[in-house]
Amino acid sequence: MHPAFSVVFFTTATGAGYGLLALLGLLGGFGVIPADFWLGLIGMALALGLIAAGLLSSTGHLGRPERAWRAFSQWRSSWLSREGVASVATFIPACMFGIGWVFFGRSGGWVAVAGLLTAAGAVVTVCTTGMIYASLKPIAQWHSRYTLPAYLIFATMTGSVLGNALLQVFKLGSTAMLVWALLATLAGWGWKLATWRHDDRLEIPTTANTATGLAGGTVRSIEWPHTEENYLLKEMGFRIARKHSAKLRRITHTLAFAVPAILLAIVYFLPWPLGAIASVLAAPLQFAGMFVERWLFFAEAKHTVTLYYGR
Amino acid sequence: MTCLPARTDRKLGLVIDLDTCVGCQACVTACKEWNTGGHMAPLTDTDPYGGHVDGVWFNRVHSYEHTTERGGRTVNFPRSCLHCEQPACVTVCPTGASYKRVSDGIVLVDEDKCIGCKLCSWACPYGAREFDTDVGVMKKCTLCVDRIYNDNLAADDRVPACVAACPTSARHFGDLGDPASAISQLVEERGGVALMPELGYRPTNRYLPPRARSERASKVDAPALEPIKAEGGFLGWIDRMLSD
DSSP: OOOOHHHHHHHHHHHHHHHHHHHHHHHHHTTSSOOOHHHHHHHHHHHHHHHHHHHHHHHTTOSOGGGGGGGGSOTTTOHHHHHHHHHHHHHHHHHHHHIIIIISOOOSHHHHHHHHHHHHHHHHHHHHHHHHHHTOTTBTTTSSTTHHHHHHHHHHHHHHHHHHHHHHHTTOOOHHHHHHHHHHHHHHHHHHHHHHHHHHTOOOSOOHHHHHTOOSSEEEEEEOSOSSOOHHHHHTOOOOOHHHHHHHHHHHIIIIIIHHHHHHHHHTTOOTTHHHHHHHHHHHHHHHHHHHHHHHHHHTOOBGGGGGGTO | OOSOOSOOSOOEEEEEETTTOOOOOHHHHHHHHHHTTSTTOOOOEESTTSTTOEEOOSOEEEEEEEEETTEEEEEEEEEOOOOOSSOHHHHTOSSSOEEEOTTTOOEEEOTTTOOOOOHHHHHOTTOOOEEETTTTEEEOOOTTHHHHTOTTSOGGGOSOHHHHHOTTOOEEEEETTOTTSHHHHHHHHHTOBOSSGGGOOOOSOEEEOOOOOOSOSOOOOOOOOOOOOOOSHHHHHHHHHHHO
């Protein structure tokens, strides 16, 4: 599958944004972290900013972005429509929570309810995003039991690392938050390793034989219907060289998981502000690593239409 | 509405005979010609005379070499929308632009509602949908809805353009939901198959596999060619010089 920049950025940014939003909604709403104006303002701006930037970016790949409002109508059948509805609906409790927590400096009561609803909305939205990919049968690497949990785990991971950085900067960091961010990163790493292991051993039942209805033997493509790459090959026939794939996987291991995990581990031993600097450093590095991971998620996904082209 | 109908009154579709298709591309050009002025018009071409020609086509003919223990054969394979009974391209559509008709089972796109998110083309395992980069919407085979119900055409011409154009009658059109229809009988008789049945899209179109190789064909007992004799004289000398 062609890794369109707009979609790769969209899923990476909204993942981190919803992860952070859910974290702030729960911790802020129930008063685990104190209602500090600047912490709240920067935290909420970061979370909602990432979400808004991602959503805007996703409209960038539309052929007719001016009709995007129509995408809210088919929630009964379409995961993409459900994602649109859930993402916009989440803004309502998020705004209420933000006003109560940041501007009124309150927690508990209705702010806690709004925070809880915000977190729930974030989880639902990330699930709908994951299901868009997990529901596509022609792409075996996506239509797997690994896809939906991956979206949830990675959103939790990137949101938690971002949240930890924020709290560390405001001298509100705690061992519990640090350990949570570290565990989430390790969980993400484990899930990605398991996913790649699964994908590398995948035996896809759909072959050139079933695609053409020609039973038995081998079916070899000897002539394409067109001389140049068409829409299908540009969109679905994207291929990545094996050596690049291996290299990009190593970059993902390093940037998305190993380096943030090491940074978070040493934060425990570092005094402020060194601990804060290491925490802040972990967040953008992990974001960059997850961007590569998401790029690979597309680039390594093989669509059944490529079978018709002998690929 | 992108929820699928529980059942359709008819299941209009195509049956393609892989035994008689000669890969002449007549159906491809007939489809393009009709549809670039039809229901889903235009079928935009970009850089049509340049080095990076690209464009929207509803019907593409591939060629394959099918090799089994009984030998190899060339199979020409037209590929177009199969008007599935479980078309995920319809259910994934967020805007309601894609729909499956209750009356005849044809899968269509309402171009005025399409936002060009391309998700339907990802959901189609057969590569039936092609994006029009110029108009910014998705396009696909309409089964020539503007021909098959067209009272302005003679009754014989009320078939999809690809079917009308086929010089070897390798393409058949009809109601595959009616077991008594000629097309259903043909599928029954020739053991027509659905493509990628394991994915569960339940395509309406069927492909008739190539017939078994016949042993009845006459053997040609022509004598083997004689080796070319080098002639004498000047030409013979040149031949000998060049042969070494």
